Amino acid sequence: MNPLELIMHPVEQDLKRYQTLFNDSLCSDNPLLDMALTHLAKRQGKRMRPILVMLAARYAGRVTDKVLHAAVGVEMLHTASLVHDDIVDESDMRRGQASVNALWGAQAAVLVGDYLFSKSMQHCLLSGSLGVMELIAKLGQDLADGELLQLDLTHRDTFSDEPYYQVIDRKTAALFFTSARVGAMLGGNGEDDKAVEEMSHYAHLLGRAFQLRDDIFDFDWQNQSGKPAGNDLREGKLTLPLLYALQQAGTPEDHAMALRVRHGEATDAEIHRMVQLAHEGGGIDYATGQMNRLADEAIARLEPGRAPVEVTDALRAYAHFVVGREL
Amino acid sequence: MNPLELIMHPVEQDLKRYQTLFNDSLCSDNPLLDMALTHLAKRQGKRMRPILVMLAARYAGRVTDKVLHAAVGVEMLHTASLVHDDIVDESDMRRGQASVNALWGAQAAVLVGDYLFSKSMQHCLLSGSLGVMELIAKLGQDLADGELLQLDLTHRDTFSDEPYYQVIDRKTAALFFTSARVGAMLGGNGEDDKAVEEMSHYAHLLGRAFQLRDDIFDFDWQNQSGKPAGNDLREGKLTLPLLYALQQAGTPEDHAMALRVRHGEATDAEIHRMVQLAHEGGGIDYATGQMNRLADEAIARLEPGRAPVEVTDALRAYAHFVVGREL
Numbered sequence: 170m171n172p173l174e175l176i177m178h179p180v181e182q183d184l185k186r187y188q189t190l191f192n193d194s195l196c197s198d199n200p201l202l203d204m205a206l207t208h209l210a211k212r213q214g215k216r217m218r219p220i221l222v223m224l225a226a227r228y229a230g231r232v233t234d235k236v237l238h239a240a241v242g243v244e245m246l247h248t249a250s251l252v253h254d255d256i257v258d259e260s261d262m263r264r265g266q267a268s269v270n271a272l273w274g275a276q277a278a279v280l281v282g283d284y285l286f287s288k289s290m291q292h293c294l295l296s297g298s299l300g301v302m303e304l305i306a307k308l309g310q311d312l313a314d315g316e317l318l319q320l321d322l323t324h325r326d327t328f329s330d331e332p333y334y335q336v337i338d339r340k341t342a343a344l345f346f347t348s349a350r351v352g353a354m355l356g357g358n359g360e361d362d363k364a365v366e367e368m369s370h371y372a373h374l375l376g377r378a379f380q381l382r383d384d385i386f387d388f389d390w391q392n393q394s395g396k397p398a399g400n401d402l403r404e405g406k407l408t409l410p411l412l413y414a415l416q417q418a419g420t421p422e423d424h425a426m427a428l429r430v431r432h433g434e435a436t437d438a439e440i441h442r443m444v445q446l447a448h449e450g451g452g453i454d455y456a457t458g459q460m461n462r463l464a465d466e467a468i469a470r471l472e473p474g475r476a477p478v479e480v481t482d483a484l485r486a487y488a489h490f491v492v493g494r495e496l
Numbered sequence: 497m498n499p500l501e502l503i504m505h506p507v508e509q510d511l512k513r514y515q516t517l518f519n520d521s522l523c524s525d526n527p528l529l530d531m532a533l534t535h536l537a538k539r540q541g542k543r544m545r546p547i548l549v550m551l552a553a554r555y556a557g558r559v560t561d562k563v564l565h566a567a568v569g570v571e572m573l574h575t576a577s578l579v580h581d582d583i584v585d586e587s588d589m590r591r592g593q594a595s596v597n598a599l600w601g602a603q604a605a606v607l608v609g610d611y612l613f614s615k616s617m618q619h620c621l622l623s624g625s626l627g628v629m630e631l632i633a634k635l636g637q638d639l640a641d642g643e644l645l646q647l648d649l650t651h652r653d654t655f656s657d658e659p660y661y662q663v664i665d666r667k668t669a670a671l672f673f674t675s676a677r678v679g680a681m682l683g684g685n686g687e688d689d690k691a692v693e694e695m696s697h698y699a700h701l702l703g704r705a706f707q708l709r710d711d712i713f714d715f716d717w718q719n720q721s722g723k724p725a726g727n728d729l730r731e732g733k734l735t736l737p738l739l740y741a742l743q744q745a746g747t748p749e750d751h752a753m754a755l756r757v758r759h760g761e762a763t764d765a766e767i768h769r770m771v772q773l774a775h776e777g778g779g780i781d782y783a784t785g786q787m788n789r790l791a792d793e794a795i796a797r798l799e800p801g802r803a804p805v806e807v808t809d810a811l812r813a814y815a816h817f818v819v820g821r822e823l
Contacts, residue, residue, distance in 0.1 A: 294633060
């Protein structure tokens with residue numbers, strides 16, 4: 170089996186039922202809304218988060234209808250936040266397709282995102298658990314908080330790691346953490362289950378690793394998506410590879426240049442120089458090391474014998490997949 | 497007692513506890529978020545909706561801590577939707593203060609609204625009722641759906657009442673309906689209580705009346721807020737007074753002009769002519785009649801003897817206040 174097959178194998182049937190539930194939710198008798206929802210239904214990604222909900226449920230027990238609804242709820246909240254992030258980042262593209270704001274304007278995109286947030290709540294409610302709802306409400310708060318922190322960072326003049334991890338914990342790791350936690354809570358014996366803690370830790374670490382990979386990727390000169398390196402820099406976002414290199418090897422000129430990047434005032438040549446610094450100043454190596462360490466720590470949280478071998482294997486493969494390792 | 501005193505009298509102590517809970521929620525250790533929340537805390541309106549939650553709770557029983565949390569949750573969801581509406585309408589002002597998007601940009605306003613949505617969920621969860629959560633999730637969906645329908649209407653070329661009522665039911669009446677329903681559910685004996693149905697009907701009718709008053713107000717040449725008449729028209733929104741006049745007294749030229757208003761292509765003189773038509777074509781009188789009928793129907797839902805006299809009196813005064821009557 171290839172890595173994706175290995176990951177999906179224990180939840181293959183569940184994933185089909187999930188997909189039907191998800192697609193059935195993306196329609197409306199409101200014409201403008203229906204167009205936007207149909208568009209979003211077409212551009213679904215690799216479904217990393219709903220798969221995690223289901224694998225965590227299997228790790229702790231089994232995939233019930235309540236688990237499936239929670240998986241739909243989590244993915245819908247994720248979709249809502251992507252629609253809103255595209256407004257914040259003024260992105261025209263998402264997953265190779267035009268963004269909602271590019272097609273119907275920021276005004277409609279605000280409302281489509283809001284609609285999806287509420288739809289997400291309705292699905293999560295079908296899990297019948299107030300504990301799940303609390304986690305989802307906290308997640309919604311974290312996602313907005315993380316993006317706002319990131320906006321705020323563009324006004325700061327220091328380059329430490331700490332605010333970076335605060336941002337990625339809220340905007341990325343929280344989504345993985347919540348996916349796994351609600352899956353394990355609903356699939357197993359509720360919140361006090363040891364499997365819930367194991368899955369929560371596993372997913373938090375992996376969520377950080379996922380964002381690190383994304384951030385490292387942005388410094389790749391031969392970016393697969395065809396985008397030039399330094400896309401995050403163009404949005405004023407300084408990520409770990411560059412932050413590390415600035416601290417370790419940055420000259421005062423580099424620091425001044427990095428601040429211009431944050432303020433959106435850097436030239437193309439300066440962006441190029443910053444990408445170069447991340448490589449030459451050891452930032453890429455450092456961030457890659459951190460990412461691999463996080464993935465290994467995540468895997469170490471999997472308790473042997475807790476779940477059927479195929480489930481633990483899938484969770485291990487999932488961790489490798491997140492950091493882009495060959496199996 | 498003046499009308500507002502009469503309305504607040506049965507819930508005066510509760511309102512103080514509500515206010516503490518609400519204000520305590522509007523702070524954050526995220527600097528940008530905290531600034532925006534502090535700004536929002538300063539511009540609180542007349543608290544019509546939380547007062548309705550509490551009066552409905554008293555109508556059905558009593559105001560408990562759960563009722564107070566639901567009141568905070570409803571008002572926070574309302575605040576979130578206002579922050580997002582100001583992006584959609586590109587409004588610089590709200591309640592006499594600068595809007596969040598005017599002060600910190602649309603990007604931050606999207607995220608501040610999202611944060612408030614999630615905060616609202618957290619408060620509603622403290623009501624401990626999945627039934628309440630379902631109503632709140634449905635409300636969030638209705639609010640977004642109503643605004644999207646309104647955006648979509650700018651592309652239509654008919655002037656019937658039906659889509660108008662669809663929009664105001666979702667964007668305004670749903671908020672009143674949900675406020676009263678969750679209040680009565682939590683304050684009384686749960687969902688099957690007759691008081692819950694009475695309060696739900698009362699509030700739905702009153703919510704429609706509230707929006708009608710707002711829409712009529714916009715045609716007032718001597719608008720108290722100092723804004724020129726026809727503000728809605730400048731945003732491409734045709735409301736009941738004009739829709740009625742167009743149907744009853746509009747010439748083909750008026751119809752063509754009304755479509756230019758919808759498309760945002762009308763001149764100031766044309767806006768002026770449309771305001772005039774609403775008056776001369778009987779639209780203002782018609783809409784005022786409808787509004788008064790709705791308020792009277794709402795009052796007729798109040799069952800004598802169901803609640804202490806002071807509570808029924810307050811709910812009657814509330815209805816009069818909504819339509820701007822002297823008592």
